[in-house]
Amino acid sequence: MPRTSQAVIARAKDAPVELVTISVPDPGPGEAVVRVQASGVCHTDLHYKLGGIGEDFPYLLGHEAAGIVEEVGEGVTDVAPGDYVVLNWRAVCGDCRACNRGRPWYCFNTHNAAQKMTIADGEGAGTELSPALGIGAFTEFTLVAAGQCTKVDPAAAPEVAGLLGCGVMAGIGAAINTGNVGRGDSVAVIGCGGVGAAAVAGARLAGAATIIAVDLDERKLAKATELGATHTVNAGEGDVVEAIRALTDGNGADVVIDAVGRPETWKQAFYARDLAGTVVLVGVPTPDMQVPELPLLDVFGRGGSLKSSWYGDCLPSRDFPLLIDLFLQGRLPLDAFVTETVGIGDVEAAFDKMHGGDVLRSVVVL
Missing domain, CATH: 3.40.50.720 (NAD(P)-binding Rossmann-like Domain)
Structure with missing residues (x-):
């Protein structure tokens, strides 16, 4: 059965974000539904809100996320329900010219979920959502390509681990x-x-x-x-x-x-x-x-x-587990990037703090 989920969307260019109920389809072939535990508030989300990346509104914001795999679709073997994962926005295809040359971090055909999440009720009910960077993680549940899920050690708290999903990985890489x-x-x-x-x-x-x-x-x-x-x-x-x-x-x-x-x-x-x-x-x-x-x-x-x-030229399957292990060994202070944790209703205020330079990273905890 499709799930409903509270989610943060940008309905129009430079409009305040809204908290709405969305419908998340059951995973199809090669897809996974993930229960999001935490998601960082990144400048890229603000760029989406301001119309600086595209005009495919409404956007389902959020992409620096960690959570638990809830369900997988047909043919998915790399992850299973219960796995603790960091979401990534470059799920390599394995068969483009970059992948075939042994450079998968440059993959030219990265995967996203084929199905669309939609607004469930109220204004715009049934409207398809464009998930930020193919993820859309300011929500209790999200639908992604299974290759966007990278298993990591669950000893790392989700508000820390999720930051590898974008900004921290981009900089380190x-x-x-x-x-x-x-x-x-x-x-x-x-x-x-x-x-x-x-x-x-x-x-x-x-x-x-x-x-x-x-x-x-x-x-x-x-x-x-x-x-x-x-x-x-x-x-x-x-x-x-x-x-x-x-x-x-x-x-x-x-x-x-x-x-x-x-x-x-x-x-x-x-x-x-x-x-x-x-x-x-x-x-x-x-x-x-x-x-x-x-x-x-x-x-x-x-x-x-x-x-x-591009994304720190990372290969998530290689780099995410390594960096989490370095964090757990005390060799990489990932927790120093978390300035504050906030609720799902506080994203607009987090954008204001980011714009004012008051935080390194606000993290939405669900």
């Missing part, structure tokens, strides 16, 4: 997977919100010797220091590029991670890296943003790599 940060490297992270702070933690985990956190907000710089930054730069107090060079013997950092995703910060990252250094763009730009003018000779002459990081 930007440093370790995309940036290939190694022991003794120098790293600069521009923008120290949730993703940037995670990139700092990832650089520390990888053994970087110098980790420079850059932000306008002293509160975020303080948190970055707690997570492993060796130096901080307030971007409002001088030239960011020169500050990073001054902290790296005048050379620039081996890896510079742009966790903001604006033309100005990307250009700073480009010039703040050492010769043959690496720039990693993990902050998500809006569609109107353009790469700033750069002399082509500078692109050639500085060498190195200019990379974008």
Whole structure:
């Protein structure tokens, strides 16, 4: 029998979110229903609400989630009812050109549930919902592709484990997977919100010797220091590029991670890296943003790599269990990213706190 569930939706562009009852279908072939236990409030959810990602309203918000598999559909063998899982939004297909070349983290045909959840009653009853990043986790139950469920150690609390579903994984992966940060490297992270702070933690985990956190907000710089930054730069107090060079013997950092995703910060990252250094763009730009003018000779002459990081270039089946194990061993402070826990009716207020820079991450506990 289809389930009904309380859920947070964005009905129209920039309208306040609403708590409604939705209908969640029984899982079909390759699908799973998950009872959500916790879901982080991410900037991506706010982008959906503001219309910055698409116009397929109404959106079922939420995607950084952990919970318990309730039911699986035909042909599902990797997870079973009762499994504790973190949800991911890149369920690899196993058969596209990237997967067949042994690079599944670049999968070009990731899976989502084929069926749609709908508004159950009231205004717009029967309207199909677009789940954020194919998940939609601000709800008691959600329907996903079974490949979006990654089993992890249940000893990790859901409000912590779920953060790997997006922002924390994106930041850690930007440093370790995309940036290939190694022991003794120098790293600069521009923008120290949730993703940037995670990139700092990832650089520390990888053994970087110098980790420079850059932000306008002293509160975020303080948190970055707690997570492993060796130096901080307030971007409002001088030239960011020169500050990073001054902290790296005048050379620039081996890896510079742009966790903001604006033309100005990307250009700073480009010039703040050492010769043959690496720039990693993990902050998500809006569609109107353009790469700033750069002399082509500078692109050639500085060498190195200019990379974008999709979801931290992660492979959930590999990375989620590993990072949870590191957390449980006390080697990765995932719990430091949880500023507060809130109820399902508090998402709009959590967006306000996020916009004001008052939290690293609010987490909805169901």
